Amino acid sequence: MKKYLGCAAVFVILAAPAYAQVKVGVIIGATGPGASLGIPYKSTFSLLPKTLGGQPVEYIQRDDATDPTNGVKFARDLIVGDKVDLIIGSSSTPSSIAIADVAAQLKTPQIALASFSAAASRNPWVFTVVQPADLMMGAVADDMKIHGVKSVAFIGFSDSWGDAVLSGFKAHAAQDGIKVVAEERYSRLDTSVVGQVLKVLSVNPDAVVVGGSGTPAALPQLTLREHGYTGRIYHNHATVGKDILLVGGRSWEGALAPTGPVLVADQLPDSNSSKKVSLEFTTLYQGTYGANSLSAPAAYSYDAYLLANRAVGEAIKKAKPGTPEFRQALRDALEEGKEVVGTHGVYNMTPTDHVAVDKRAVVMVHVENGVWRLVK
Numbered sequence: 001m002k003k004y005l006g007c008a009a010v011f012v013i014l015a016a017p018a019y020a021q022v023k024v025g026v027i028i029g030a031t032g033p034g035a036s037l038g039i040p041y042k043s044t045f046s047l048l049p050k051t052l053g054g055q056p057v058e059y060i061q062r063d064d065a066t067d068p069t070n071g072v073k074f075a076r077d078l079i080v081g082d083k084v085d086l087i088i089g090s091s092s093t094p095s096s097i098a099i100a101d102v103a104a105q106l107k108t109p110q111i112a113l114a115s116f117s118a119a120a121s122r123n124p125w126v127f128t129v130v131q132p133a134d135l136m137m138g139a140v141a142d143d144m145k146i147h148g149v150k151s152v153a154f155i156g157f158s159d160s161w162g163d164a165v166l167s168g169f170k171a172h173a174a175q176d177g178i179k180v181v182a183e184e185r186y187s188r189l190d191t192s193v194v195g196q197v198l199k200v201l202s203v204n205p206d207a208v209v210v211g212g213s214g215t216p217a218a219l220p221q222l223t224l225r226e227h228g229y230t231g232r233i234y235h236n237h238a239t240v241g242k243d244i245l246l247v248g249g250r251s252w253e254g255a256l257a258p259t260g261p262v263l264v265a266d267q268l269p270d271s272n273s274s275k276k277v278s279l280e281f282t283t284l285y286q287g288t289y290g291a292n293s294l295s296a297p298a299a300y301s302y303d304a305y306l307l308a309n310r311a312v313g314e315a316i317k318k319a320k321p322g323t324p325e326f327r328q329a330l331r332d333a334l335e336e337g338k339e340v341v342g343t344h345g346v347y348n349m350t351p352t353d354h355v356a357v358d359k360r361a362v363v364m365v366h367v368e369n370g371v372w373r374l375v376k
Contacts, residue, residue, distance in 0.1 A: 020321045022057045022312055025078030027089030027099060028113070032066030033188040036215040036243040037297045038091040041113055044301035047284055052305075053312025055321065060084060064095050066188070071095035075102040085321050085330060088304050089113055091297065092213070093161040100126040107324065109331040111304045113297075115164065115238070120335075120354045127334050127354040129303040131237060131345065131361045133168030136258040139362045140209065140234045141172035143256065143375070149207045149232065151181045153200040155193065155220040156211020158185035165211030165236050181205055188216045197223045207231050213238030218248040225251040232256060241295035245370060256366045256375070260344030262299040264365060264374040273360050277306075278343040296344070303342035310337055 026045060029038035045059050060082055064070035071090050078084045079102070087103055087110040090096050096112040103110035104123045115130040144152070152173065156162030162185060173180060181203045184196035197220065200208060208231065210220045217239040224233060235257040245252050261268055265278035281302050285294050311333035319325035335354070340347040345361025364375040 020055060020316075022052050022055045022086070022321045023082060023084040024052070024057060024059050024308070025075070025082060025084035025087045025089075026059050026061045027064050027071055027074050027078070027087065027095070028061065028091045029066035029095060030063045032064075033216055034066035034092045034214050036241065036247075037213060037238065038063070038066065040241070040295045040298035041091045041301050043289060044285070044298045044305075047288060048302075048305050053309055053314070053316055055312060055316055057312075064090055066092050066095065068092075068094045068098035071099045072102055075099045076106070079103075079106045079108045083322055084108070085327055086111065086308060088301070088308070093164065094159055096128070097160060107331075108327050109334055111307060111334070113300050113304060114161075115355075116160065120350075120352050124335075124351075124354075125331055127307070127349065129300050129307065129342065129344065129347070130355075131258075131260065131357055132355050133164040133236065134171050135168075135357070135359070136237050136362060137165060137168035137209075138172045139258040139364055140169060140236075140256070141176045141178060143364055144173075144178055144207060144232075144234075145176045147232065149178060151179050151203070151205045151207075153182035153184070153203060153205040153208050154180060154211060155184045155186065155196050155200060155208060157213070157216075158187055161213055161238065162211040165209070169209055186219070188212075190216075190219070193219050193223050194227075196220070197227055197229075200224070201227060201229060205231065207234060209234045210239070211236065214241075215244050215247045218244050218252070221255055222248050222251045237296065240365065240372060241297060242292065243295075245367065245372075250370075252367045253370075254367060256364065257372075258362050259296050259365050259372075260299065260361055261363055262343035263294070263296050263372055264363060265343075267374040268363070273341055273346050274343055277341055281343050299343040303344055303347070306342050307334060307337055307340055307347060310340055 028042045062074040091113045093114040096114040103125045110126045112128040240259040261274040262278040314333035315329035318329040337349045345357040348356045365372045
C-alpha cells in the first residue's frame with residue numbers, strides 16, 4: 001500500500017503546474033516636469049493582481065524623473081542586473097524612445113506608456129498602449145471641419161512629442177482644407193510663453209493646437225485666454241487629466257481634446273467596445289483613490305497589464321521566466337495579441353504594427369464646468 005501511495009505522491013508532484021516568478025521592470029516619470037502624468041501611471045501598479053498570466057509577478061519600479069538619461073540607465077540595470085522579463089514604460093515620449101533602444105539591444109520586450117511611432121520593422125521589441133498622435137489628431141481635424149475652422153496656429157513642446165502632435169495634425173489638416181499659419185515651440189520647463197502667444201495672436205487663427213503633455217500643457221491655454229484669445233483651443237490625449245484642470249482653472253473652460261473611452265465611459269452607449277472594462281477599472285481605481293480620481297494615464301498602465309497578462313499566459317507554455325527564450329516567446333505573444341479589449345481601445349498587434357488601435361480608441365472631450373465631458 002505504501003508503495004502505491006508513494007507513486008501517487010510522485011505523480012501529483014510531477015503533474016502539478018510549474019510556477020515561476022515573472023519580473024517586470026516599470027520605469028515611470030513620477031517626478032520632474034511629467035509628474036502629473038507619471039503619478040497616476042504609477043498608482044495603478046499597486047492595484048494589480050499578484051499574478052501575471054497565472055504566474056507570480058514582481059514589479060520593480062524606478063522613477064526616471066522624466067529624464068531620458070535616467071530611463072536608459074534604469075532600463076539597462078533592470079534587464080542586466082535584475083533580469084526582468086519585460087519593461088513597462090516610460091510615461092514620457094522622449095524617455096520611451098530612449099528606453100526602446102536598450103530594449104532592442106538587449107532583446108527584452110517593452111510596453112511603452114507614451115505614444116511614439118517606432119516602426120516594428122526597425123524595432124520589433126517595443127509595443128505601446130498609447131494611441132498614435134496621427135490617429136488622435138485626425139479626430140481634432142474632423143471636429144475643426146465640422147465647426148468651419150480654416151486657419152490654425154500651433155504651440156507645442158520643442159521635443160519629440162511636440163513633433164509628433166504637429167506632424168499628426170498636419171497629416172489630416174491639408175485634406176480638410178485647414179492651413180497651419182504659425183508654429184511656435186516651448187520647453188517643458190518654461191515658465192512663460194507670452195512671446196509665442198503674441199506671435200499666434202498676430203496671425204488671428206480660427207483655432208490653436210497645443211502640442212504639450214501633463215501640466216506643462218496648461219501654460220499656452222492659460223496665456224492665450226489671459227491675452228484675450230476667444231477661439232477654439234485643442235489639446236491632445238497626453239493632456240487629459242484632473243491635475244491640468246486644477247493648474248489652469250477657469251481658463252480651461254471649453255478646451256477640447258481627443259482621448260480614449262475610459263475617461264467618459266459612463267457617458268458612452270453600452271455598445272462601446274471598451275465600456276465594460278473601463279467601468280470595471282474605474283470602480284477599482286476610485287475605490288482606492290477616491291471619487292473623481294481617475295485619469296487617462298492611470299488606465300494606460302492597466303491596458304499594459306491586460307496585454308502583458310495575455311502574453312505571459314502564452315509565453316509560459318514555451319519557456320521559463322528569466323531566460324532569453326521566455327523573453328522571445330513573450331515578445332512573440334505580444335505581437336500575436338488580437339482583439340484585446342482595453343480601457344483605451346481594442347488592440348490588434350501585427351508583425352508590422354505594434355500600436356494597432358483603430359477609431360474605437362478615440363472620443364472627443366471638452367471641459368464643461370471644470371470637468372471633462374464627452375463631445376456629442
